[in-house]
Structure formats: structure tokens, C-alpha cells
Amino acid sequence: MGILTSAVDVRSDAFRANRAHYDGLLATLRDRLAACTASGRAELVARHHARGKILVRDRIDLLVDPGTAFLELSPLAAWGQYDNGLPAAGIVTGIGLVAGTPCVVIANDATVKGGSFYAETVKKHIRAQEIAEQNRLPCLYLVDCGGANLPQQDKVFPDRDHFGNTFHRQCRMSAAGLPQVSVVFGGCTAGGAYIPALSDQVVMVEGNARIHLGGPSIVKVAINEEVDGETLGGAAMHTRVSGVSDHLAADEPQALARLREIVAELNLGRDLAAGAAPVEAPLYDPAELGGVVSHDRRIPYDVREIVARLVDGSRFQEFKPEWGATLVCGWARIHGRPVGILGNNGALFSESSLKAAHFIELCDQRAIPLLFLHNITGFMVGAEAERGGIAKDSAKMVYAMSIARVPKISVLVGGSYGAGNYGMCGRGFRPHFLFAWPSAELATMSADIAANVMLELRRGNVKAAPPTDDELAAIDRAVRDQYGEQSDPYYATSRLWDDGLIEPAQTRDVLGLCLALVSTVPDAGPRTPVYRM
Ligand code: COA
Numbered sequence: 001m002g003i004l005t006s007a008v009d010v011r012s013d014a015f016r017a018n019r020a021h022y023d024g025l026l027a028t029l030r031d032r033l034a035a036c037t038a039s040g041r042a043e044l045v046a047r048h049h050a051r052g053k054i055l056v057r058d059r060i061d062l063l064v065d066p067g068t069a070f071l072e073l074s075p076l077a078a079w080g081q082y083d084n085g086l087p088a089a090g091i092v093t094g095i096g097l098v099a100g101t102p103c104v105v106i107a108n109d110a111t112v113k114g115g116s117f118y119a120e121t122v123k124k125h126i127r128a129q130e131i132a133e134q135n136r137l138p139c140l141y142l143v144d145c146g147g148a149n150l151p152q153q154d155k156v157f158p159d160r161d162h163f164g165n166t167f168h169r170q171c172r173m174s175a176a177g178l179p180q181v182s183v184v185f186g187g188c189t190a191g192g193a194y195i196p197a198l199s200d201q202v203v204m205v206e207g208n209a210r211i212h213l214g215g216p217s218i219v220k221v222a223i224n225e226e227v228d229g230e231t232l233g234g235a236a237m238h239t240r241v242s243g244v245s246d247h248l249a250a251d252e253p254q255a256l257a258r259l260r261e262i263v264a265e266l267n268l269g270r271d272l273a274a275g276a277a278p279v280e281a282p283l284y285d286p287a288e289l290g291g292v293v294s295h296d297r298r299i300p301y302d303v304r305e306i307v308a309r310l311v312d313g314s315r316f317q318e319f320k321p322e323w324g325a326t327l328v329c330g331w332a333r334i335h336g337r338p339v340g341i342l343g344n345n346g347a348l349f350s351e352s353s354l355k356a357a358h359f360i361e362l363c364d365q366r367a368i369p370l371l372f373l374h375n376i377t378g379f380m381v382g383a384e385a386e387r388g389g390i391a392k393d394s395a396k397m398v399y400a401m402s403i404a405r406v407p408k409i410s411v412l413v414g415g416s417y418g419a420g421n422y423g424m425c426g427r428g429f430r431p432h433f434l435f436a437w438p439s440a441e442l443a444t445m446s447a448d449i450a451a452n453v454m455l456e457l458r459r460g461n462v463k464a465a466p467p468t469d470d471e472l473a474a475i476d477r478a479v480r481d482q483y484g485e486q487s488d489p490y491y492a493t494s495r496l497w498d499d500g501l502i503e504p505a506q507t508r509d510v511l512g513l514c515l516a517l518v519s520t521v522p523d524a525g526p527r528t529p530v531y532r533m
Pocket of ligand 1: 112113114115116145146147148149150151186187190191215
């Protein structure tokens with residue numbers, strides 16, 4: 001396999017300028033992550049502790065194997081919404097090792113609106129379940145949840161992908177052999193009660209944990225019965241009388257230790273290290289990535305510079321290096337796992353689209369997962385491109401990618417616009433994982449192009465009077481503002497359009513974990529034939 005040679009001079013002015021710009025992006029990311037992972041308001045955190053409860057991320061620390069990483073998903077969900085009063089959307093999800101078994105953890109943060117569900121909470125919960133299902137992982141629920149957030153009920157309750165869907169998934173995953181286990185830490189009402197009630201096995205913490213379909217106030221209103229929470233749904237009652245709970249724990253550490261014991265006996269036998277080649281560090285430091293990515297979108301850079309800092313030994317077997325130059329395709333290993341990489345080096349032309357389709361088919365035939373590195377303005381437009389059949393050639397790329405059975409992972413390193421996002425396996429194409437760098441932008445097109453299109457449409461409007469300069473300037477400003485706000489990576493991650501913003505230097509390790517997960521899932525069956533493009 002060839003070894004990539006970097007042409008980047010880390011002492012150059014260009015590198016320093018890129019690095020300084022990226023350091024600013026990273027500082028913002030770290031500040032926002034710190035705010036989002038600090039749980040709810042200070043007085044609610046203090047009350048939580050005063051009740052003898054442990055904060056949600058500390059619970060996860062106690063749960064996962066010491067010294068192993070926990071990959072937290074979408075920590076910036078709901079960022080910038082609800083006056084920033086819903087940190088992490090009130091729920092922590094992620095993947096970690098528990099008693100040696102990779103598990104998805106879904107944990108309510110009771111210090112954020114009582115762990116009740118907003119639209120982003122539901123979406124994040126469902127996305128974690130989807131990841132569990134796709135990667136055949138058990139789900140561990142750390143439940144501390146007031147159910148649907150009542151004022152938000154129309155956004156979380158009635159529709160197909162709302163709260164009910166989480167329970168549908170829970171039942172179906174359990175039936176498909178993916179264990180669903182809950183520990184209950186606090187008051188769980190209605191939907192919050194169904195999470196443990198539909199679990200295969202339940203642990204409750206004495207004193208604080210409650211499970212009831214209706215809490216004391218609902219009971220009073222509905223049937224005029226006066227009952228306290230402990231009598232109605234306490235841990236002792238449910239473990240000794242109703243049988244809703246299977247294990248009573250004296251405190252939270254004991255409950256988490258019990259959960260670890262349960263996971264140790266799940267008999268799943270999943271070894272994430274199985275089948276991996278020895279791991280080699282890249283020849284070029286991943287910490288240099290911030291200096292590689294151009295701080296100005298108009299100044300191009302070679303995506304091979306990114307690949308050289310992500311893959312084992314910077315080894316890369318490039319496919320068709322002399323054809324379809326605007327898409328770089330090739331095979332490499334990350335943390336010892338084979339991967340087929342597609343990275344943009346400019347707009348996608350017919351040739352690069354056909355090359356992509358051919359490469360995807362080869363990876364599918366060889367059962368090699370695909371990694372898409374997005375930095376794409378779109379497929380080529382214009383008379384020459386259309387005469388050359390860009391509509392059908394781009395469709396071939398989209399089609400080949402859509403039907404490939406191999407796992408797909410996308411990382412947005414730069415722009416991801418329009419149909420280019422589709423061809424490169426954007427969210428709509430259900431990649432197994434999709435992460436973004438803080439330099440990402442996601443929209444139908446750039447603000448500049450969108451503003452010009454809208455101006456053209458206004459000028460061409462035959463029903464209205466010719467536009468004034470002021471009107472055109474107002475349209476231009478409004479479209480630029482809208483696209484500027486909505487293509488921002490924080491806007492995207494807040495709405496769960498990705499699985500989280502990650503730092504370039506962390507990307508190799510995140511991909512290593514994802515590839516280990518997808519590579520140890522049983523084979524997906526028949527493959528796409530290789531049609532030469
Ligand atoms: N909908 C809307 N807001 C809710 C809520 C819900 N289901 N559950 C809790 N909250 C809010 C509270 O209004 C409070 O908001 P604030 O931070 O603005 O003051 C915050 O969450 C904390 O609630 P609080 O009751 O003080 O916390 P607690 O730890 O003492 O109790 C619960 C937590 C979940 C046991 C309790 O809030 C509760 O029983 N909630 C109602 C549950 C319910 O009836 N759900 C039905 C869903 S269909």
C-alpha cells in the first residue's frame with residue numbers, strides 16, 4: 001500500500017493562519033460543550049445532591065469500565081434553543097464498555113426539567129436506540145424522568161417518531177435479542193415509567209426511585225385518592241409487592257454495580273478487538289489537522305492531507321488516482337480496521353461520480369465499510385455538465401451508495417451542500433454514524449449562491465412590479481442572514497442532524513471505535529455486483 005506524503009509545511013504562514021482560525025473554532029466548541037455538560041441550574045444540581053443522587057455523567061462514569069472511553073453522542077443537542085435552558089436536551093446518550101460489553105447508554109438528566117422529554121430529547125433518545133439496533137448493542141437506561149414535557153406535548157407525543165416510538169423500538173430490540181435493562185434513580189411518571197416497565201430487567205434505588213403511571217397529583221385529580229409517592233410507586237413496593245422491579249439497591253453506586261453484574265451475564269460475547277490488524281499511528285500528527293483545513297473556503301486544500309493524518313501508517317491505496325480528480329477514493333486502515341474512503345477535492349463531475357459509484361461497489365463486494373469526508377459544494381452544474389449527463393452520473397453515485405450494504409460513516413469536515421450531501425451519504429441516507437467538525441456547514445447551497453438565486457427569482461417575477469434597489473438589498477440581506485444562521489454547525493447539531501461535533505484531532509479515535517463496532521456486526525448478506533462505470 002502506498003504511503004501518503006504531506007506537502008504541508010507546518011512552519012508556513014498559511015499553516016499558522018489556518019491553525020489560528022481553527023483554534024478559535026475549537027475554543028468556542030469547548031466552551032459550549034462545557035456549558036452543555038454541566039447539567040441543569042445550580043440550585044437544581046444542589047437539590048439533586050442533597051437527595052443523595054449522583055449527576056448523570058458521574059453515574060455513567062461509575063457504570064463504564066474504568067479507564068475506557070465513553071463516546072457521548074450529540075452533547076450539543078438543543079444548543080441555542082429554549083434560551084439555552086435545555087442543556088444536552090436533558091438526556092445523555094453514548095456508547096461505552098460495561099463489563100467488557102459495548103453498550104448504548106441512555107440516561108435522563110433530572111436536573112434539566114425533571115428529565116422530561118422535549119422534541120430534541122425524543123430525537124436523541126431514538127437516535128441512540130437506532131445506533132443500538134444497527135450495531136446490535138444492548139441498551140442500558142438510567143432512568144430519572146418526568147415523561148413527556150407537558151407544554152411540549154404536541155411536539156413529543158402524537159406523531160410516528162415521537163415518544164411512543166421509543167417504546168416500540170424498545171420492545172422490538174428486546175425481541176430481536178438486544179437486551180434492554182433499566183436502573184431507576186428518581187421519580188418516573190407516565191412515559192418515564194414505561195421505560196423501566198418495558199425493560200427486560202429493572203433495578204430500583206431505595207428512597208428516591210419511583211415508578212407510577214400517574215403520580216400522586218394525577219391520582220388525586222383522576223380518582224380522588226390521596227397517596228404519597230413512596231406508597232404509590234416506591235422501590236421497596238415495586239420490588240417486594242408489585243414485581244415491577246427485579247432488584248432493590250440501597251443506593252446509586254450499588255444499583256450501578258448491579259447493572260454491571262447484569263451486563264456481565266448477558267452472554268453476548270462481543271469482542272471489539274477481534275479481527276483487527278495491529279494498529280499503527282499515522283506518520284503525520286492528527287493534531288495538525290486544524291492547520292491543514294483552509295480557513296478560507298475559497299482556498300482549496302488536498303483532502304489527502306486529512307487522510308494522511310487519520311489512517312494507520314498514513315498508508316493509502318488510492319483507486320483511479322489519475323481519473324475523476326475531484327473525488328479521492330482509496331483503501332486504508334484506521335485502528336487496524338479496513339475502510340474505503342471517499343473525500344472531496346472539488347465539485348463532483350461526471351467522472352468523479354462514476355468513480356465513486358465504481359469504488360462503492362468494490363467496497364461493498366469486499367465487505368469494507370465506507371467513510372465519506374464531506375467538503376463539497378455539489379455536483380457540477382452548467383450546459384457542458386448537463387450534456388455530459390451529470391444528472392444520471394450523479395444519480396449512479398447516489399444509487400450505488402444507497403444500496404451498498406456495508407456500514408457507512410460520514411464526517412463533515414467542510415461544506416456539505418445540496419445533492420453533494422446526498423451523494424456523500426448525508427443524514428437522509430442513514431449512515432451508521434455522522435459526525436461534523438466545527439468547520440462544517442450544511443445547507444442546500446452557500447449563502448452567496450442562495451442570495452443570488454433569490455434575487456434572480458425576484459427580478460424574473462412577471463406578476464410583480466420591477467424590484468427597487470432597496471427591495472433587492474433587503475432580499476439579499478435576509479437570505480444571507482437566514483443561510484448564515486442555518487448552515488452553522490451548531491444549528492445543525494442542536495437539531496440532531498448529526499451525532500455530534502468532534503474535534504479534528506479526536507476524529508481518528510472516534511472512527512476507530514465506530515469501525516470496531518460496525519466491523520463486528522454480522523455480515524449484511526448479498527452484495528451489489530460490480531458494474532464497471
Ligand atoms: N412536564 C413539564 N415540566 C416538568 C415535567 C413535565 N412532565 N416534569 C418536571 N417538570 C419541570 C418542573 O416544572 C420543574 O421546572 P423548573 O425547572 O422550571 O422549575 C422541573 O421540571 C423540576 O421539577 P420538580 O418537580 O421540581 O423536580 P423533582 O425532582 O422534585 O420531581 C418529577 C421530578 C419528574 C418526579 C416531578 O416533576 C413530576 O412528577 N413531574 C410530572 C410528571 C408527569 O406528570 N408526567 C406526565 C407526563 S405525560
